[in-house]
Amino acid sequence: MAAWSDLTNDLLLHIITFLPLSDHYRFGAVCKNWRSVSKLRQHLPTPELPWLVLEEESETRRRKFYSLSEAKHHSIDIPKLHGCCICGSSHGWLFAVDIKITGILVNPFTQECYELPPFPAFSKDVDVTTLIEKEKVPSGSTGLRDYTLEEMQTIMVSKAILSHDPKERSDFMVMILFGDRNAPAIWRPGDALWTVIEGPKYVIMDDIIYFKENFYVLSALNVLYVVDFNPKPKLIEVGPQIKIEGCFWQPWQRYLVDFNGNLLLIERFCQRLDKELFMTSAINVAELNLEENCLCERFDISDFALFLGRNSSIFVNSSHFPMCKKNSIYFTESYFPFKFGCRDVGVFDMTDRTINTFYPVVFPPCVGSPIWLVPNP
Incomplete structure (x- = not known):
């Protein structure tokens, strides 16, 4: 032989x-x-189902992952991610904030990395440089809204997305929502600074997406904007007026999703379990038609499954994966992972509108919440 x-x-x-x-x-x-x-x-x-990026192992500092296809954990040593908070996933790359409150873009499987420039100011009251200096004091008190460096890692960037896979195109762009109002900003390879996108003042943004060669931003006031880059980046209102008819409760979070070339608006509703802990109770789906300027509610996504969270939207055809529930939304997110861990994970069945678990263990308190990732070796 x-x-x-x-x-x-x-x-x-x-x-x-x-x-x-x-x-x-x-x-x-x-x-x-x-x-x-x-x-x-x-x-x-x-091809396989998205992986779930978990916490860092305290002793080895290896990053834990969970493969949904194999129902198995994996540990990978990624030195660039040691001590980092992961707050974005796009095209198989992870966007992370390190202990110096600086952003990095990492492919966890090839370990390619882009080091990004310092973030713009979190707010007029909080300067990151001063925060880092004060954190060296033994008491650990920052004196600035009582933020610690660990908390700042988690809240500095609420979402980060890529326009393209950096391995496929060198002219890709990174877009983030940062600071106390989730302001949008853009970075391109070679830029020395982030470019903050001009938009309405005092308006908090909910989500961002790169859809059909354009960046779109959704505000907490249900207004959709497109980024106009000429002559400098600014937000221009587009699309239908988004209203919630006959509903007293406002969504906890909204997401923009690319579903096979259709733009979806996902509204995630939560219920309060105690003072600071919220759990997802329902998810609504609607389709935004930008050409006809209308919004239409959807009650199913057919044989597909959506993976929702701080990652760029991920859809898979469940018929290719027997272990994946069709017409379902797998979600994971937490706004206070460094205090309580992440308990708000589950799968929402759009057929009977029930919520079940796909990962029975409660995630421990950590820097950064679990996030979905499409493997891109």
Whole structure:
């Protein structure tokens, strides 16, 4: 029998198309020849469900991940993410804020990294440089709205998205919602500073999306904006007027989602369990038609499943994954993970409007909440 290392590349390339990501890396560790085959991008691992990015292990500092397809945990050592709060996921890249309140963009599987410039001021009352200096005092008190560095890591950026995969296009852009009002800002490779996008004053923004070659921003006042880059970035109101008819309770969070070329508005409602803990109680879905300037409620997403949170929107065809529930929304998010951990995770069935669990363990208190990630090796 021939040695395994002597198998032809054609045969190895055929084998690797059946392997999930975790086995893809084990395949590449067998020998030099197998490793060279595993790095060929035209033969990537078989598609799988999004991974859940979890907390950092306290002893090893390795980042924990949960593969929904395998129902298995994995630990990966990613030095650039040590001590970081992950607050965005897009095209398989993670956006994180480190202990110096500086942003980085990391691909956790290739460990490629972009170091980003300092953020604009969190607010007129909080200067990050002063905050870091005061944190060196043994008492740990900042004196500025009582924010600690750990809390600032979590709240500095509420969401971050990419226009394109940096491995596919060098002219990609990063867009964030930052500061106490979730103001939008843009960064391009080569920029020395973030460019804050001009918009209505004193308006808090809820979500952002890159949709059909444009950035869109949704405000907490139910107004949709598109970013106009000429001559400098500013927000212009577009789309239908969004109203909540006959509903006393306001959504806890809204999301913009690209569903097969259709723009969806997702409204997530929560109920209060105690003073500071909220749990998702219902999710509503509507389709925004920008051409006809109308909004239409949707009661199903067919055979698809949506993965919702601080990540860019992710849809998968559940018929390709037997373990995935169709016509469902998998959600995870927490605004106080450093205090309570993240308990608000589950799967919302749009057919019977019930909520069940997909991960039975309560996430411990940590810097950054669990977030969905599409593997992009």
